[in-house]
Amino acid sequence: MATSGPRRAASGAVGAKAGATRTALVAATIEALQEVGFGGASAREIARRAGCNQSLVFYHFGSVTELLLAALDDVSARRLAAYRDVLAAASTLVDLIDSxxxxxxxxxxxxxxxxxxxxxxxxxxxxxxxxxxxxRLAPWREFAETAVRRALAGSPVEALLPAREVAHGVMAGFLGLELLANLDGDRAAALALFDRARMIASLLDLVGPAALLPGEQP
Amino acid sequence: MATSGPRRAASGAVGAKAGATRTALVAATIEALQEVGFGGASAREIARRAGCNQSLVFYHFGSVTELLLAALDDVSARRLAAYRDVLAAASTLVDLIDSxxxxxxxxxxxxxxxxxxxxxxxxxxxxxxxxxxxxRLAPWREFAETAVRRALAGSPVEALLPAREVAHGVMAGFLGLELLANLDGDRAAALALFDRARMIASLLDLVGPAALLPGEQP
DNA sequence: GTCTATACTTGGATAGAC
DNA sequence: GTCTATCCAAGTATAGAC
Incomplete structure (x- = not known):
């Protein structure tokens, strides 16, 4: 099912106003999810942040749940694009981890x-x-698998580590690190792990350099 | 601050009835958190599951939030004990991962x-x-660090992997795997990772057996 | 200790004016 | 398209009977 737009009346196209409001609501939803969590992201709270009336949530998205999903789609698409760019630019394991x-x-x-x-x-x-x-997690699963596959290509541990399995672990790791970093407002522990991974990656890059194909991004 | 019991009136000791109700409420809270999440774990929902009146939540725990924390303490204490037993019994990396x-x-x-x-x-x-x-996560951090330290003791990778850092990663991994397994009701991906870790651990156990001291548990 | 009843608040959702 | 007004459901919390 496509993104259920506003069941607009006789008028055909979506006006500029409507677009602006939709955009503002999505942005406000993202903000609300970050600051007050899923439980606090009510229609009223979101509308307040968007500077519009609560009823517009239902006019434009039908329900709060649909708006939440729209917000997830929005942030997911934008981040996936950023991640893809990074993956395309990385040519060694160390590059990949730095990025x-x-x-x-x-x-x-x-x-x-x-x-x-x-x-x-x-x-x-x-x-x-x-x-x-x-x-909505599916594209992320696929992306993670591709990233891991390329990262491990030509590495001495390639045979030991199936990309699909490792990718699941990487996703879980990202989510878990995020969870903990947000809980106690301290990202140092997470960043230290990246630094550690970088060190190990530099060893692996020396032993068996990853055979990355530059510019292979879809 | 200690667990704020019921501000009971003149009567001194806590009766058997009160204990039973408290226990039932805590159990019901755990159940509710699992099945309907934080947002759904309301006083009414919890009381319904406990088979008692909604007002007893406030009588015994003062607020829903306090009851949620009591439930967290309960499950945390019981699981930590189980984890400690397992750690004490494991003498090799493979043992540890199996457990x-x-x-x-x-x-x-x-x-x-x-x-x-x-x-x-x-x-x-x-x-x-x-x-x-x-x-309330502090005892888990400490436990994870001890577990990792013992697991890596005598291993060839000991110098590369500081226990404190790895422990953070392990916790994040557990939380993330749990998150994903619950989301799509499929634990196969997570279990595959354990199997993979076991395989690698068996290699490490061969190269440099972990110098575990049996029965060193506090 | 446990219940019923109730006051108060907040949230989802809709109707209708503009 | 946006707002005001409103209904209804569900939640927290307390008072008071038993």
Missing amino acids: ARVIFSEDLDAGHVAVLVEMITGAQAVPGLGAQVSE | ARVIFSEDLDAGHVAVLVEMITGAQAVPGLGAQVSE
Whole structure:
């Protein structure tokens, strides 16, 4: 099912006003998920942040749940694009981890992964939402697998580590690190792990350099 | 601050009835956190599951938030004891991972880690709750560090991997795997990672057997 | 200790004026 | 398209009977 737009009356096209409001609502939802979590992201709270009336949530998105999913789609698409760029530019394991560290930090600052985490955990409260969130994780699973596959290509540990399995672990690790970093407002422990991984990666790059194909991005 | 019991009137000791109700409420809270999440764990929902009146939540615990923390304490204490037993019995890396796999599976079945994850993520919605949940994570951090330190003792990679850092990663990994397993009701990906870790651990056990001191548990 | 009843608040959602 | 006004459901918390 496509993004259910406003069931608009006779008028045909979506006006500039409507677009602006939709955009503001999505942005406000992202902000709300980050600051007050899934439970606090009510129609009223979101509308307040967007500077508009509560009823517009229902006019434009039909329900709060749909708006939450729209926000997840928005942040997910934008971050996936950023991650893809990074992956395309990295040609060694060390490159990859350096970039991953930068992006992880960016995500933490901007609360991007927090949105995903809130949606994953909050989904339990709303029947049927879990499946919809899970669907939206699919492109991330695929991306993570590609990244891991390229990172391990030509490495001495390639045979030991199936990309699909490792990718699942990487995703879990990112989510878990985000969870902990947000809980106690301290990202140092997470960043230290990236530094450690970088050190090990530099060893692996020496032993068996990853055979990365530059500019292979779809 | 100690567990704030019921501000009981003139009567001195806590009766058997009160103890039973408190126990039932805590159990019901754990169940609710697992099945309907932080957002759904209301006083009414919890009381319904406990088979008592909603007002007893406030009589015995003062507020819903306090009851949630009591439930977290309960499950945390019981699981930590189980984990300690396992750690004490493991004498090789492979032992450790085998046991970790069993316990991870148990936790998933019983929803123990789910309670923790719900509290971590739900904490954002309630001001001040985050810090209280973070405090309750301290024994887990300490436990994880001890486990990792013992697991790596005498291993060839010991110098490369500081226990404190790795422990943080292990915790993040557990939380993330739990998150994903609960989301799409599929633990196969997580279990595959345990199997893979076991394989690698068996190699490490061969190269440099971990110098574990049996029965060193506090 | 436990219940019923109730006051108060907040949130989802809709109707209708503009 | 946006707002005001409103209904209804659900939640927290307390008072008071038993």
